[in-house]
Amino acid sequence: MEALGRHILVEFFLCDPNTLNDVETIETAMVEAAEISGATIINSDFHHFSPYGVSGVVVIEESHLALHTWPEYQYAAADLFTCGDDVNPWLAFDHLKAKLQSKTHSALELHRGSLHLLKRIPFNAENYRKIAEDRMKHKTFPRSIWITDKDENIALSLRASGGTLYDKTSDFQRVRVYQSYGFGKVLTIDNIIMCTEKDEAHYHEMIAHPAIFSHGKIENVLVIGGGDGGTVREILRHPEIKKVTMVEIDELVVEASKLHLPQISSALDNPKLEIKIEDGIKFVHNAADESYDLVIVDGSDPVGPAEGLFSESFYRHIYRILKNDGILVTQGESPMFNENVFQELNVCLKNIFGDEKVEVLLFNIATYPSGIWSFQIGVKGEKKLTDFDEEKARKFTEEHQLRYYNEEIHRASFVLPNYVQKMLLKTDD
Numbered sequence: 001m002e003a004l005g006r007h008i009l010v011e012f013f014l015c016d017p018n019t020l021n022d023v024e025t026i027e028t029a030m031v032e033a034a035e036i037s038g039a040t041i042i043n044s045d046f047h048h049f050s051p052y053g054v055s056g057v058v059v060i061e062e063s064h065l066a067l068h069t070w071p072e073y074q075y076a077a078a079d080l081f082t083c084g085d086d087v088n089p090w091l092a093f094d095h096l097k098a099k100l101q102s103k104t105h106s107a108l109e110l111h112r113g114s115l116h117l118l119k120r121i122p123f124n125a126e127n128y129r130k131i132a133e134d135r136m137k138h139k140t141f142p143r144s145i146w147i148t149d150k151d152e153n154i155a156l157s158l159r160a161s162g163g164t165l166y167d168k169t170s171d172f173q174r175v176r177v178y179q180s181y182g183f184g185k186v187l188t189i190d191n192i193i194m195c196t197e198k199d200e201a202h203y204h205e206m207i208a209h210p211a212i213f214s215h216g217k218i219e220n221v222l223v224i225g226g227g228d229g230g231t232v233r234e235i236l237r238h239p240e241i242k243k244v245t246m247v248e249i250d251e252l253v254v255e256a257s258k259l260h261l262p263q264i265s266s267a268l269d270n271p272k273l274e275i276k277i278e279d280g281i282k283f284v285h286n287a288a289d290e291s292y293d294l295v296i297v298d299g300s301d302p303v304g305p306a307e308g309l310f311s312e313s314f315y316r317h318i319y320r321i322l323k324n325d326g327i328l329v330t331q332g333e334s335p336m337f338n339e340n341v342f343q344e345l346n347v348c349l350k351n352i353f354g355d356e357k358v359e360v361l362l363f364n365i366a367t368y369p370s371g372i373w374s375f376q377i378g379v380k381g382e383k384k385l386t387d388f389d390e391e392k393a394r395k396f397t398e399e400h401q402l403r404y405y406n407e408e409i410h411r412a413s414f415v416l417p418n419y420v421q422k423m424l425l426k427t428d429d
């Protein structure tokens with residue numbers, strides 16, 4: 001070769017979109033491609049972006065292999081750069097083309113460091129060679145697969161370790177469970193993080209206990225969504241609650257959680273719980289007037305099947321099916337990450353429950369983008385959410401060894417920072 005390296009720029013067209021959206025498969029294909037080409041791998045680093053796309057690079061001693069995918073266009077762009085005569089980037093190309101199931105491609109080969117343009121100087125590389133040889137003795141190399149939850153401005157990535165434990169796609173969505181390095185197992189729906197073992201308690205304790213303690217005599221509860229079981233686990237800690245109905249649209253969420261998240265799904269077999277696998281929106285439309293003390297909407301962000309969980313008609317029906325002193329708690333999005341939905345939901349609830357009857361509760365959760373999240377609570381009767389039996393809440397916290405909720409957090413979580421108060425000044429009717 002009359003050059004130091006070869007650089008192939010490849011366009012892979014008409015690839016399999018599911019493969020292009022699967023960070024683990026892509027990372028494995030790229031690592032294999034590097035090995036097949038004869039390269040020595042230093043590390044690999046791959047990121048998945050919600051909702052679509054994977055980007056990553058395998059760093060090799062002889063340069064790098066990089067790939068970016070656009071599943072929605074069935075397209076991937078690869079950058080295969082190798083140095084020396086012992087590595088053949090075209091072998092990597094063949095492997096990737098097969099793995100991505102690309103039907104057509106175009107490729108451009110560039111020679112890098114043309115020897116006609118370079119002049120060699122005396123340079124003793126002995127020390128560097130020794131370092132390289134030592135490194136090659138190690139059979140393993142660091143691999144990083146990053147799962148990213150993002151919008152166009154903010155991204156939150158968790159580093160996955162080991163393989164995917166669960167990965168199934170229903171008629172509604174893709175449900176996955178990963179093992180992560182910092183947060184234990186992670187449940188994602190369409191690549192949006194639903195919960196992690198490490199901080200799920202923040203969410204599940206705060207969606208349940210403030211409303212239950214404030215109401216004081218809840219017996220009949222409806223949960224829309226919440227198929228992972230964390231919310232019903234918390235509700236069912238309260239012995240006075242007689243019946244919980246959980247309406248989850250997707251049985252895969254329940255299955256994934258029962259199989260891989262025993263700490264979260266531990267109450268899914270409780271005899272007080274009735275699980276209905278059906279559309280929560282239809283269920284609420286057909287439910288009888290004034291039948292529940294508490295309705296909890298434990299849904300995802302407003303995309304896919306969860307979109308209807310943010311509509312006014314849905315909440316009007318919830319208001320109708322709540323008893324006269326009933327309470328609604330709904331996943332309220334983040335005032336920092338999704339400001340518009342947060343504000344729109346608040347206006348919607350105030351239109352239904354009344355301006356003075358809607359409260360926002362804030363809590364922190366490291367694995368949702370921006371780390372600050374809310375529940376929005378509508379009160380049908382005269383109850384005040386900060387008026388509750390503090391001694392009972394304290395004993396309960398201690399007895400159940402809760403990880404986030406306590407009577408002080410209960411009071412404090414309704415105290416809002418100025419920027420949030422401003423966002424909640426109602427502007428339209």
Ligand code: SPD
Nearest residue numbers: 194195226230299300301
């Ligand atoms: N941004 C993610 C919001 C997800 C809320 N639901 C989580 C379900 C946990 N039971």
